[in-house]
Amino acid sequence: MSEVLTDSIQDYLKAIFDLTENGTPASTNALARRLGVEPASITGMVQKLAASRPALVEYRKHHGVKLTAAGKRAALEVIRHHRLLETWLVASLGYSWDQVHSEAERLEHVISEDFEERIAAALGEPTRDPHGEPIPGPDLVMPSDQSIPLEAVQAGKKATVRRVDAQDREFLRRLELLRLLPGTRVAVVEVSPVDHVMKVRIGARGTIAVLGPAITGRVFVETG
Amino acid sequence: MSEVLTDSIQDYLKAIFDLTENGTPASTNALARRLGVEPASITGMVQKLAASRPALVEYRKHHGVKLTAAGKRAALEVIRHHRLLETWLVASLGYSWDQVHSEAERLEHVISEDFEERIAAALGEPTRDPHGEPIPGPDLVMPSDQSIPLEAVQAGKKATVRRVDAQDREFLRRLELLRLLPGTRVAVVEVSPVDHVMKVRIGARGTIAVLGPAITGRVFVETG
């Protein structure tokens, strides 16, 4: 029962959670890129996490890593902190959605369970953060999300933006200018078969924008 | 220009600030007690802080340590964070005054200047925290505080509670029960010359309480 989840360990678990959502194990390199450290550091940490009791990850040399049940629980706890904090920074302190990520990134490791409960209650137990990402409940169950990348929507179909990739501020500011926000209705007017650039109507009868894969791959929608 | 103020360094600076408020340098032992580490660890850290450029402390072997101007500035910045956070946890999240210390203790190291400004503005640039401690302004100037320990007040005199020592929760809960809170009027009815126990009227025409030095030494008042 080591039970010491350092900030760094929490970051690793969160990153592994994200990279394994598609079901496949996360590679050393992908983790290194995500966490901004050298691959050698990943190997070391991952070996430690696999050796800890209870083990937080399952690891096979050269074959990547995935979370155990205990690791997943710990990851969801951090993700809950992060997304609640983002929601609350926007709702209570007037942050814009492109400013909250880095602040939440630091706060998530230090807030108490008491703090978590207080902001969750103050916000009315929200299930989505400002980027539309689902927030795990107090029971750590992740709300279901059926959204697919906008790029996977066929020409002629309509959809609603559900969530967007929140990693970088520049990207979020562009979405804001485009009015491509969670909740917005979109209609795919045309898809270029060559470079997969999309012509999309944004809003009920809003403007038409031409969007490349850098955007359509990171905006997730529900069709219908 | 090292300019890396780790959490630990910030804690040291804050502790040194507190222990040198009376003008005398802080001893290795006093710091060790305050920070909950061994005296040997203090020596090591203090040597490092004195050697850093710019030096954060002034240090003479066996004669204690005090802050340089740069060290004081850094300490005040952390104290501002801490006290703003305490004020804001009470005002916005419904914490009681005995719950805020440990939460603020962790948050103070990770909030951004932006966060600091936002809560200060939301609170209307407060100058006192929930324990009555002065909050350094945005310019890092500490509001003046003329308060003296209640134990120094003569029999027959009246005073107003200005601030209380906020270190331990048990103590704060007792003060709450006694209604001995910042802003409360008190009148010293009688002082036992032997053990210095005081008979004090708490509130305009409130109850009389008998208080030992464990309390009267940690409650600060302004007479008149």
Next chain:
DNA sequence: TATCCTATTTAGGAAAACCTAAATAATTAT
């Protein structure tokens, strides 16, 4: 002043989380 006790410092180490360089394994191309 010589001794004793306490405060402080020195010396040597440990744990965490990173790094670089070199070695090895896996995958891809020829």
Next chain:
DNA sequence: ATAATTATTTAGGTTTTCCTAAATAGGATA
């Protein structure tokens, strides 16, 4: 299938902040 390339691991360091045990300095006492 072999060679070339890429991914991953191992080995050996570094930094930060703490520790314990042993040495020394300062101040108090007799």
